[in-house]
Amino acid sequence: MIEVKNLKKAFGKVQAVEDVSFRAENGKITGLLGPNGAGKTTALRMLYTLLKPDHGQVLIDGVDVALDPSAARRRLGVLPDSRGLYKRLTSRENIAYFGELQGLRGAVLAKAVDTIIEQLGIADIAERRTDGFSQGQRVKVGIARALVHQPQNVVLDEPTNGLDVMSTRAMRQFVYRLRDEGRCVLFSSHIMQEVAALCDHIVIIARGRVVAEGSADQLKEQAGLENLEDAFVRIIGTDEGLNA
Amino acid sequence: MISAIWTVLRKEVLENIRDRQIMINVLVLGPLFGPVLLSGIIAFVASRETEKAEKPLEIPVIGAEYAPNLIAFLKNQAVLVKPAVKDPEGLILKQTEDVIVRIDKGFADDWRAGRSAQVELIHDASRRDAATATLRVQRVLETYSQQTGLLRLQVRGIDPGLTRALMVKSVDLSTPESRGGMLFAFFPYMMMMGLFAGAMYLAVDLTAGEKERQSLEPLLVNPVERSHVILGKLGATVAFAVLSQTLMLVAYGVILRFTPMADAGIKLNMDLTVLSKLFVILLPIGILFASLQTLVSAYSKGVREAQSFLGIMFIVPMIPGMLQFIAPVKDKLWMFLIPLWSETILINKLLRGESPPLQEHAISAACTLALAGIFVYICTGLYKREKLLFSS
Numbered sequence: 001m002i003e004v005k006n007l008k009k010a011f012g013k014v015q016a017v018e019d020v021s022f023r024a025e026n027g028k029i030t031g032l033l034g035p036n037g038a039g040k041t042t043a044l045r046m047l048y049t050l051l052k053p054d055h056g057q058v059l060i061d062g063v064d065v066a067l068d069p070s071a072a073r074r075r076l077g078v079l080p081d082s083r084g085l086y087k088r089l090t091s092r093e094n095i096a097y098f099g100e101l102q103g104l105r106g107a108v109l110a111k112a113v114d115t116i117i118e119q120l121g122i123a124d125i126a127e128r129r130t131d132g133f134s135q136g137q138r139v140k141v142g143i144a145r146a147l148v149h150q151p152q153n154v155v156l157d158e159p160t161n162g163l164d165v166m167s168t169r170a171m172r173q174f175v176y177r178l179r180d181e182g183r184c185v186l187f188s189s190h191i192m193q194e195v196a197a198l199c200d201h202i203v204i205i206a207r208g209r210v211v212a213e214g215s216a217d218q219l220k221e222q223a224g225l226e227n228l229e230d231a232f233v234r235i236i237g238t239d240e241g242l243n244a
Numbered sequence: 245m246i247s248a249i250w251t252v253l254r255k256e257v258l259e260n261i262r263d264r265q266i267m268i269n270v271l272v273l274g275p276l277f278g279p280v281l282l283s284g285i286i287a288f289v290a291s292r293e294t295e296k297a298e299k300p301l302e303i304p305v306i307g308a309e310y311a312p313n314l315i316a317f318l319k320n321q322a323v324l325v326k327p328a329v330k331d332p333e334g335l336i337l338k339q340t341e342d343v344i345v346r347i348d349k350g351f352a353d354d355w356r357a358g359r360s361a362q363v364e365l366i367h368d369a370s371r372r373d374a375a376t377a378t379l380r381v382q383r384v385l386e387t388y389s390q391q392t393g394l395l396r397l398q399v400r401g402i403d404p405g406l407t408r409a410l411m412v413k414s415v416d417l418s419t420p421e422s423r424g425g426m427l428f429a430f431f432p433y434m435m436m437m438g439l440f441a442g443a444m445y446l447a448v449d450l451t452a453g454e455k456e457r458q459s460l461e462p463l464l465v466n467p468v469e470r471s472h473v474i475l476g477k478l479g480a481t482v483a484f485a486v487l488s489q490t491l492m493l494v495a496y497g498v499i500l501r502f503t504p505m506a507d508a509g510i511k512l513n514m515d516l517t518v519l520s521k522l523f524v525i526l527l528p529i530g531i532l533f534a535s536l537q538t539l540v541s542a543y544s545k546g547v548r549e550a551q552s553f554l555g556i557m558f559i560v561p562m563i564p565g566m567l568q569f570i571a572p573v574k575d576k577l578w579m580f581l582i583p584l585w586s587e588t589i590l591i592n593k594l595l596r597g598e599s600p601p602l603q604e605h606a607i608s609a610a611c612t613l614a615l616a617g618i619f620v621y622i623c624t625g626l627y628k629r630e631k632l633l634f635s636s
Contacts, residue, residue: 048465049465050461050464050465050630051630052630069467070467070468071467073465073466073467074467076465078462078465079462080461080462080465081461082458082459082460082461082462083458083459083461083462084454084457084458084459084460084462085459086255086259086459087457088259088260088262088263089255089258089259089262093255093258097251097255098462098466100251101248101251101252101463101466101467101468102466102467103467129262142462145462146462146465
């Protein structure tokens, strides 16, 4: 479970995150929806310990990331906004490297790498160097190396960015599977249809603040509109930076 | 904690062994640049020296008819007397001739009267390639002058020794090695440049390159201290630097063996003992350069910026060598406190055939490693900054 309380972050004079609080439960897919530049990535970066919040608290399974970042990171699997692979290493070597950094060794590591390769269905590209991989293949390897240690909490920052229809479908199936295994999945996107279709709980962020949250139906009700797209636009106050 | 450093180090080594450009730098360009250049210079000097020494001198003489005895003497001394030329000054300036002898019209009269007869040596002292020829002609003429002078004194019954108030005898203690050391004063910075070039691309690739390839963020999400990440990268850079250094010394040893150093008038001892001593002297420098390069690249916004910074810094290792070449100073113990300067002195001493005391080695290595330690410390601090991620 991930709990975020009153996060604030400024870069110089720019207040990237004003006030963000939400909770992502185990066994649920929580969607972070907001236009580009709303502060989603900055909020996530504080969540996965890359940035220090100016104010607020993040708990991962009850562990305060400010107090014990290493313990928090072991409970997290993150596909960040930037997701470069090591081009001169094979998929397997990329995954094993992160497994080792997560503290896995020897036979346990080898087993973990095999398992995640099987789970993501990338056995056919496991022994290939990642140079020249398609966007879909890169994202899969990126997710595999992020989840090699089978973390309870999974954070995916715009995972479907640049994916074709088939890869997007496969991604959704994988996310459902993570949920059905009882994990906590936090998913960010600026594509409202995707979030609406996939997520059990939606947190809408605009201008660095949480402006609404709930299920898709609750959000429609809240905005008093039947059409989800209209509801989003009304809640956010503008349709700038959103994709249908 | 150690194991995280080791994990990063191993992965960086594996990944970069597969990078052709980096391996060419580490294995070929860095190690071979110095030895090949040096060997080329020596071979060039040697061939010119041989040519100059063995080639008969061909000198145009103007007014040869006024001094037939002098001409006969010149021919005796293996000087080929060429016919008179017009506009001798022009020929020298155009570099058609190295040196021209002009015998004055009044030569015969002065000679007979026992006055100093005038002989002009027309040459251009700023032309280094003509210096050997000029010197040789000058010596032949002076020998003739002295011989004749001695005869004149004897004829008048005077002891020629009277004209020499001083008898200066030069006792030259330089050895062939130390004369080689003079020519090789630029040796230390050739070596340092090789070291600098060897690891540079790697240091840039591991830090600024990783930032640009967007793989730093996912890396830092792992439960690993950032200082350990940078120490692992530094370790990999040092490993390649040491490999590059070893190959460079081997290349010096092998290539100089096939270089005609004796013909260039020098002797340079580059046996296994000297090479291993050089290895020990250079090791702290390799670590210093690796940490400096990692620091600069980690600080830079991207690969291009890192490369342009390091391009300028390329000059730094050359400064001590150049200064000591232009204005040689007698070394004092405190000088061994200055990194690069101290190693330059040590390498020079070693190549002159001396063996510097252990104390000098120890001070030099300790100070250089201390500076490297400061760079590493700043570097780990840099990796803890949030800005690290966003500067690209």
